[in-house]
Amino acid sequence: MHSSRVRLLRRHIAAQDMDRVADEAMKALVDNQAYWTGGWEEVLRELRELPAERRRELVHSVAERFPSVGDETESRCNALTLYALAADGLDDDPLAAERRKTLDDLGRQYSLWSATLFDLLAEAEWAAGRVLSPAVVAVVRRSAQDRYCLDELVSLAKKLTEPVLNVGEAWAERAMRDTADADWQALLAHAATATASKPTARWDKRATALVDTLGPDRVRETVLPWLTLVGRPRTLPLDLRAYEANLNNAYDPYNANALRGLAWLLSVLPPHPDTPRALGALVETSLKKVAGLGPRNPKVANAGVIALARIDSEPALAELARLATRVTYKNTAKLLDSALEERAVALGLGREEIEELAVPTYGLTEVGRAEYRLGEATALLEVPGSKALLTWRNATGKPVRSVPASVRRDHPDELTELKAAVKDVDKMLSAQTERLDRQFLARRTWPYATWRERYLDHPLVGTLARRLLWTVDGVTVGHADGELRTLTDDPVRTGHEVRLWHPVGHEPAEIVAWRDWLERHEITQPFKQAHREVYLLTDAERTTATYSNRFAAHFLRQHQFHSLAAVRGWRNKLRLCVDDEAPPATRELPQWGLRAEYWIEGDGEEYGIDTTDSGSYLRLRTDQVRFYPIDAPHNSAHCYGGEYGMWLRDGSDPVDPLPLDTIPPLVLSEVLRDVDLFVGVASVGNDPTWQDGGPDGRFREYWTSYGFGDLNQSAETRRLLLDRLVPRLAIADRCTLEGRFLHVKGERHTYKIHLGSGNILMTPDDRYLCIVPKSNGGSPQGGYLPYEGDRMLAVILSKAMMLADDTEITDPTILSQL
Structure with missing residues (x-):
């Protein structure tokens, strides 16, 4: 508020002209866009100190002018705050209906700025003995969570002890329905105090006492069903501003504290197999991403991990090990690693061993x-x-x-x-x-008896291990007809050292023979092993010497790449369209003393077109793959491009990248396979709807060259498989493989399906046909496949089945193109 208006208001206050005071105050509210800013505090204090009769006059003057503030909730709230302050201790309440309506409107907000001083209105209601609705209490509590909120707001939130949780979330409302008596209310109230990163001894002592009062079994049986409701759609959707677009999908921050407390509380109960299952689900639900916000609530996820680490039981250890293979959020993944390391040290085992021993049998009495x-x-x-x-x-x-x-x-x-x-x-x-797919770079070996116990004969892991190839004392074996067998089906019943087989280092004829062996025994591998792509050093890479351009100049969907990289054990930082630097995507290989780098940069510069609402790039440009010693200083480059440079400290010298011909072939092959996966899955060239080239058509040339160009290594593997598979299909007489395409003869057209992207051209004029696969990628129409996990193979087969019988297509979007 300008100083001139402050002086004018003070003159009107001194003259006790309440009509003029009301006029100037309401004008100030409009001019200040409903925010109480500099100078207001002094004026409000002076109004509060007026005699009751003058304040009564002001109440009625404000009531007469109230319609002028309009329908904006915060403007109404400010006017009513002025009104409530003047009406303190008076019987008059001419704006009772407006007050109730505004408070109801407030209850549909996520939070309000402290500058609106809406706490004065809520405080006035509370002080007058009028009960604030649960929805308004929730707004007060959420607003008080803001680190910049006023102390008065925090003080008011502390006074509002009922209801014990915020309404609006299914789990919280179920919890409050289930817990009417004082002991349960005390337990929920204690859970809501879980604001630290981990429980203290004092917190645990109070939790244990509350649990003992209610009974541990009763607590577990009551609390676990609440956790199944976490993450459900809000029961009270909020009216959000544009910048709050996704908060309806986030956790209520006040209730999130209670969730953390409940997770910790479950860990003081006697171990029960249902508890780790529920905590694991809570971790995963809490890490599900919300557009524009990221993970829903990492603090709740971390609380779930801490709780699991505190439970001394095999199911809890199994859940930690399972989550360690699934969680990619950095801080939670660190907690999981620490928990498993601590358990391994306590048992005198290695980290890999603890993961192996943590796999439960789930009641299976024999393999599978x-x-x-x-x-x-x-x-x-x-x-x-x-x-x-x-x-x-x-x-x-x-x-x-x-x-x-x-x-x-x-x-x-x-x-x-x-x-x-x-x-x-x-x-x-x-x-x-x-986990098994990551073992190729782990350099693991097992004593034969240990391996049989933990892998081949384990009731659960055995269902995977018996579909893989291994080497026993250097001899390659697979499991068929109840025994380990060689390529000639001779049984192998003893041995000393076992390794997971990889095609690198084996002759092509031997690899093909093992593919035939798997096919003869109708074994479907859980992932590509015998058909695994092998990436050998090329002449171009011998020329560049220290880097590979094999996967440069691609455009990838950043968030999909980021998720894939995390799953494959790479570290990556999302690129934001800001003045900042970031390291390349890296994968550390401690067993080899190496670090692999994939150089990437953000693409574009227009917010909302090239970025999300939060400013992260939608797409990346790709560049070199390099290798360094694992302890070499890290490189970094500007997020939207530019030369990479090494970050040097304490006058240290830069470290050169390692020549590619010094990288072990297995390491080179697996790292390049990862990068090929990133490109093969996340490339914009895979999007069948991008025929127009995306924003401003600038990706049209890339989309065409990728979507119909030369096959990468994984697509070549797919081609070799289809060459064997197509003759067995029900539509074999309509299909032929030619170069980069699977040709499918329909009644309307002959179609060419690209083996890399799955994109389709129709002969004779190579007109593009856009078919968007379902989210699950479709599925092959029966028949034997030698491995699982190739989504694009499933897409190609499902498209081929559809197009071979194109007269039966009913989808209007497809028919309009035919």
Whole structure:
């Protein structure tokens, strides 16, 4: 407020002209865009000190002028704050209806700026004995979480002890319905005090006392169902400003503290197998990303990890190990690493060993199989591939399609546990597949007996290990017909040292022979191994010597690349369209003493077109792949491009990149395979809707060259597989492989499906056909495949099946192009 207006208001106050005071105050509210700024505090103090009669006059003057403030919630709130301040201690309340409406509007806000002083309005309501609605209490509490909020707001939030949690989230409302008595309310209130990074001894002592009062089993059985509701859509959607666009998908910050406390509290209960399952789900739910915000609430995820680390049980250790293969958020991943390292040290084991021992059997009594007798019915849990399967038999041993009624009636708890076990097995299978796929660079060897126990004969891991190739004392073996066998099917029953087989270093004829062996035994590998791409040094790379340009000059979707890199063990920093530097994407290989770098930079400069609303680039440009000693200083470059330079400290000398011909072939191949994966999945050239070249058409040339150009190594592998697979398809007479394309003859056209991108051209004029695959990528139409995990292969096969029978296509978007 300008000093001239302050002086004018003071003159009107001194003259006790309340109409003029109201006029000038309301004008100031409009001029200041509803914010109480410099000078207001003194004026408000003077108004508060006026005699009751003058304040009564001011109340009515403000009430008469109230319609002039308009419908903006914050403007109404400020006018009512002035009104509430003047009405303190008076019986008059001419704006009662407006006050209730404004407070209702406030209850639909996420938070309000401290500068609006809406706490004065809420404080006036509270002081007058009028109960603030739960929604308004939630706004006060959320606003008080802001580090820049006024002390008065924090003080008011502390006074508002009811309800114990904020309304608006399904889990919190369920918790408040389940906990009406004082002991439960005390437990929830204590959970909401979990604002530190980890529980203190004092916090634990109070939590233990509360749990003992209610009973540990009762607490667990009551709290775990709440956690299943975390992350559900808000029960009270908020009216958000443009910059708050995604907060309806985030956690309420006040309730998030309570979630952290509940996670810690579960860790003081006696161990129970349901607890780690619930905590693991809480971690993953809390790390799900919200556009413009990032992970929903990493602090809650971290609390879940801390709780799991405090539980001394095999299921808790298994959940930590599973999460370690899934979590890519840096701080949470560090916590998981630390927890596993501490457990390994405590047991006198290595980190890799603790991960192996942490895999539970989930009740499987033999590799991939378990039977459960429930009354007269039998449940059969089997793991035939990458998913668990639960089937049923009746009293006569006859298979039945659904769960028998007697089981639903007489064994509901066992049925619930079985269904949960199926989900657990699926999650762990995915985690173990990723762990095994990373073992190629781990340089692991196992004593034969240990390997059989932890891998080949392990009830769960065995379902994966028996579909992979290994070397026993240098001899390559696979598992078929109940035994380890050589390429000539001779059994191998003893040995000393075991390694995971990799095609690098093996002759092409031997690799092809093992592919034939897998096919003969109809073994589908959990990931590419026998068909794994091998990246050997090229003449161009011998010329450049210290770097590879093999995967340079591509345009990648940044966020998809970022997620893929994290899953494959690379560290990366999201590029923002700001004046800042970032290191390249890096993968450290401690077993080899090496660090791999993939040089990237942000693309574009227009906010909202080339960036997200938060300013992170949508796309990246790619450059060189290099290798350095693992302890070499890091390189960095500006986020939107420019030369990379090495960050040197204490006068240290720069370290040159290593010649590529000195990099072990296995390391070179696996690193380049990772980079090929990043390009093959995240390239904008894979987007079938980008025929126009994206923003301003500037990617048209790249999209065309990538979408229909030469095949990369993974696409070449796909071509070799399709060459064997196509003759067995039901549509074999309509399909031929020619160069980079699978040709499919339909009734309307002949179609050319590119084996790298899956993009389609129609003959005779090579007109583009846009078919957007479903999110799951489609699926092959039956038949044997030698490995899992090639999404593009599934896309190509599903498109081929559709186009071979193009007269049956009903999708209007596709038909309009035909």
